[in-house]
Every structure is written in C-alpha cells, then in structure tokens.
Amino acid sequence: MKSLLRPHRTQRNILIALLFALSLTFTLPAIASAHAILLRSDPAKDAVLNVAPQQVRMWFSEDLNPAFSTAAIVNAKNQPVDQKDAHVAAGDSKEMDISLKPNLPPSVYIVIYRTDSAEDGHILRGSFIFTVANPDGSLPTLNPNTIPGQNVLSGGNPTGLYTGQLDVPTTFSLIMITLVELGAVFWVGAQLFLIFVLQLAPTNDAKLNTINQEAPFCSCWRSLRR
Structure with missing residues (x-):
C-alpha cells in the first residue's frame, strides 16, 4: 500500500512548523505581557x-x-x-x-x-x-x-x-495580539494535520486521492510547498 508521504518534503515541513511553533512560544507571551504591572x-x-x-x-x-x-x-x-x-x-x-x-x-x-x-x-x-x-x-x-x-x-x-x-488603544492592541496568536496557533495546527494525517493517507482509494488533489485546503498547502 502506497502513501502520500514524501519524506524530503515532510521533513522540511515538520521542521518549518516546529520552528514556527517554537518562535511563538518565546515571542507571543513576551508581547502579551508587555505591561508595567x-x-x-x-x-x-x-x-x-x-x-x-x-x-x-x-x-x-x-x-x-x-x-x-x-x-x-x-x-x-x-x-x-x-x-x-x-x-x-x-x-x-x-x-x-x-x-x-x-x-x-x-x-x-x-x-x-x-x-x-x-x-x-x-x-x-x-x-x-x-x-x-x-x-x-x-x-x-x-x-x-x-x-x-x-x-x-x-x-x-x-x-x-x-x-x-x-486604556482604549492598549485594549485594542491586546485584542489584535490575541487574534494574531489564535491565527498562528491554528496555522501551526493545520500544518501538522496536513503532515501527519492527510499526507499519510493510503493512495489505493481513487476517491480519496481525488479529494486530496482537488480540496482547496490541500491546493493551498501545495502552493505553499513550492
């Protein structure tokens, strides 16, 4: 049974996602806590x-x-x-x-x-x-x-x-930072889902292959990998 897994691309994608997640771990808490309390x-x-x-x-x-x-x-x-x-x-x-x-x-x-x-x-x-x-x-x-x-x-x-x-500007800034944090977390989660779930799907199912090839989400992912 074949797989959609491509080792060299998968390793690169895993590295990118992990590095991005690590950077979020260190940078976002510092940004969010930047108040003189x-x-x-x-x-x-x-x-x-x-x-x-x-x-x-x-x-x-x-x-x-x-x-x-x-x-x-x-x-x-x-x-x-x-x-x-x-x-x-x-x-x-x-x-x-x-x-x-x-x-x-x-x-x-x-x-x-x-x-x-x-x-x-x-x-x-x-x-x-x-x-x-x-x-x-x-x-x-x-x-x-x-x-x-x-x-x-x-x-x-x-x-x-x-x-x-x-104050109002600071409150707005905190809201925007929170939205950016949530977006970044979902982005990393989506990449890991694509790497560990979708790319490991078996290829002997023609319908599944068609879905993986035509789904907009996967198309966006393929464009990012180029």
Missing part, C-alpha cells in the same frame, strides 16, 4: 498604619517611561494629599515615587497610578488604598456612595478604582 508598594496595598508615611514607593514589572508615568494620592474626601512630584526613580526605572503632604490625619488614602511601559508604550491605570488609623486604633472608612479619585489622572472608572485598567 504593579508588583509591590510601600506602604503595601491595604496596609494599616499608625502614622502617615512621607512618601509612597511603587515597583512595577517593567521599565517605565518617565515622561508619561505618573501618580496621585487623595483622601477619603477626594482631596489631593500628594506634593505633585510623582517621578520614576533615578536609580531604578521600574520604581515610581511620590511624596505626601506632612502630618496627614487619619483617613483612607487612595493611590492612583498610570504607567507607560518603556518597552512598547502600553498604558495601564490602577490604584490601591492604605489606611492611617485613628489614635484609639479604630479605622476610618470610605463613604460607600462615593468613589474618591475616580477622575484623577483622566482615569475615571464608574465601577471602582482598585483594579488595573487598560
């Missing part, structure tokens, strides 16, 4: 302090573009309490610092940040809170009917502040 901060997210800190320090997953990365801090009444000096640290391009006004009273404080990845320009907005406790140890609370910091840094979010937000 908050890793940690000082004070930490949801920290409870006895005294207000002098500054807030934040560390992100990628180098920041200092021209477009910034931050702001407001209290529970949506009043700004920072000194408007948010900046990327000179010694660490993944760190952003911002100073607070002195002698801040007990309150819930909201840190709002906007990061611009130096790697690809993707913008991410997010926020977190920390609390300065009252002298008796009780904790100030937020008014559930208000969302402090909602419109700070042009990052208005009617549903809340405390998760990272992607």
Whole structure:
C-alpha cells in the first residue's frame, strides 16, 4: 500500500512548523505581557498604619517611561494629599515615587497610578488604598456612595478604582495580539494535520486521492510547498 508521504518534503515541513511553533512560544507571551504591572508598594496595598508615611514607593514589572508615568494620592474626601512630584526613580526605572503632604490625619488614602511601559508604550491605570488609623486604633472608612479619585489622572472608572485598567488603544492592541496568536496557533495546527494525517493517507482509494488533489485546503498547502 502506497502513501502520500514524501519524506524530503515532510521533513522540511515538520521542521518549518516546529520552528514556527517554537518562535511563538518565546515571542507571543513576551508581547502579551508587555505591561508595567504593579508588583509591590510601600506602604503595601491595604496596609494599616499608625502614622502617615512621607512618601509612597511603587515597583512595577517593567521599565517605565518617565515622561508619561505618573501618580496621585487623595483622601477619603477626594482631596489631593500628594506634593505633585510623582517621578520614576533615578536609580531604578521600574520604581515610581511620590511624596505626601506632612502630618496627614487619619483617613483612607487612595493611590492612583498610570504607567507607560518603556518597552512598547502600553498604558495601564490602577490604584490601591492604605489606611492611617485613628489614635484609639479604630479605622476610618470610605463613604460607600462615593468613589474618591475616580477622575484623577483622566482615569475615571464608574465601577471602582482598585483594579488595573487598560486604556482604549492598549485594549485594542491586546485584542489584535490575541487574534494574531489564535491565527498562528491554528496555522501551526493545520500544518501538522496536513503532515501527519492527510499526507499519510493510503493512495489505493481513487476517491480519496481525488479529494486530496482537488480540496482547496490541500491546493493551498501545495502552493505553499513550492
């Protein structure tokens, strides 16, 4: 029984598909993860302090573009309490610092940040809170009917502040990257299907041979192999 398998072409096709799949493994995750995400901060997210800190320090997953990365801090009444000096640290391009006004009273404080990845320009907005406790140890609370910091840094979010937000261009970019990834995965799968299934089909069936020769999918595959 003969086969449609052609050894030299099959080996070449397998090599091409495997090399392409390997390149996707290393390149696409890097592209998809190219956002400066908050890793940690000082004070930490949801920290409870006895005294207000002098500054807030934040560390992100990628180098920041200092021209477009910034931050702001407001209290529970949506009043700004920072000194408007948010900046990327000179010694660490993944760190952003911002100073607070002195002698801040007990309150819930909201840190709002906007990061611009130096790697690809993707913008991410997010926020977190920390609390300065009252002298008796009780904790100030937020008014559930208000969302402090909602419109700070042009990052208005009617549903809340405390998760990272992607801007519209970045969201569109992520959608396009995802579509490209899916297309690439299906392409590699199609090549492997052609190599290991269709080309190994027996040739003693005249109808099957006719299908393999006339199917548009196979015709496209043959044109790519030339």
